[in-house]
Amino acid sequence: MTRLYKNIFILTGAGISAESGLSTFRSENGLWNNHRVEDVATIEAYYRNQDFVHQFYNDMRPELFAAKPNPAHLAITKLQKEYPADNISVVTQNVDTLHEKAGNNNVYHIHGQINQIVCMHCGHVFETWGDITSEDSCPKCGTTAMLKPNIVFFGESLLYMDVVDRLLSKCDLFISVGTSGVIYPAAGFVQIAKAYGADTFEFNMETTSNNYLFDKHIYGPAGTTLPQFVDELIKAAK
Numbered sequence: 001m002t003r004l005y006k007n008i009f010i011l012t013g014a015g016i017s018a019e020s021g022l023s024t025f026r027s028e029n030g031l032w033n034n035h036r037v038e039d040v041a042t043i044e045a046y047y048r049n050q051d052f053v054h055q056f057y058n059d060m061r062p063e064l065f066a067a068k069p070n071p072a073h074l075a076i077t078k079l080q081k082e083y084p085a086d087n088i089s090v091v092t093q094n095v096d097t098l099h100e101k102a103g104n105n106n107v108y109h110i111h112g113q114i115n116q117i118v119c120m121h122c123g124h125v126f127e128t129w130g131d132i133t134s135e136d137s138c139p140k141c142g143t144t145a146m147l148k149p150n151i152v153f154f155g156e157s158l159l160y161m162d163v164v165d166r167l168l169s170k171c172d173l174f175i176s177v178g179t180s181g182v183i184y185p186a187a188g189f190v191q192i193a194k195a196y197g198a199d200t201f202e203f204n205m206e207t208t209s210n211n212y213l214f215d216k217h218i219y220g221p222a223g224t225t226l227p228q229f230v231d232e233l234i235k236a237a238k
């Protein structure tokens with residue numbers, strides 16, 4: 001790693017939060033907190049049974065509120081503080097707020113955030129860690145039964161894609177941490193980064209669906225491997 005990187009793009013997935021005790025999506029039984037994704041993370045499910053979907057996220061909020069960042073999240077803060085790049089951004093598929101709790105800057109939640117609610121009538125987004133039901137109304141427009149967790153459901157467009165496109169076009173180092181690489185468009189970001197000449201590193205416990213697109217693979221728990229990698233990057237820049 002003798003190259004001095006100027007623009008670092010860090011893509012994270014559920015695996016970076018695993019050592020904080022949060023479940024990943026594609027565990028053995030393929031369920032997300034014991035629910036099929038189709039039943040709780042599609043716009044059809046939301047319109048079919050709004051309160052069932054609300055309850056799934058209401059149940060999740062306390063756990064995510066209490067979760068603590070692990071050394072992988074903290075390593076990103078260290079990199080942002082000590083590595084002489086022009087920009088180090090975190091594009092996360094996670095809806096938890098562990099990157100922010102760890103002190104990471106430039107964090108973009110392309111799949112949304114568990115502590116945000118969006119009004120499907122006026123588009124207003126507000127924050128809460130509490131429960132939401134179909135009886136609640138929008139604090140801005142007052143419309144009832146049109147509030148939805150600000151989480152990108154299957155069938156909806158991702159958030160911050162204009163920022164992602166700009167960051168990918170400039171990045172010279174692309175790091176993927178804890179994502180299975182099966183959900184697009186995020187799984188395709190590495191290919192775009194490569195096309196722009198970036199070095200690409202993948203941090204995971206095992207080989208992934210798109211591992212052939214990465215220059216280097218660093219296997220093991222991110223809470224161990226990422227801090228080591230960050231220390232080596234910082235040392236090489238001195």
Ligand code: APR
Pocket residue numbers: 012013014015016018019024025026027037093094111177178179180181182183203204205206208220221222223
């Ligand atoms: N360190 C590094 N990697 C880990 C760790 C760990 N401690 N624990 C698990 N992993 C890896 C797993 O091997 C797996 O490849 O993290 C990955 C988690 O994959 P998924 O559960 O598929 O989660 P993710 O890739 O974030 O899913 C992407 O799919 O369901 C949608 O919107 C949802 O954002 C989610 C998207």
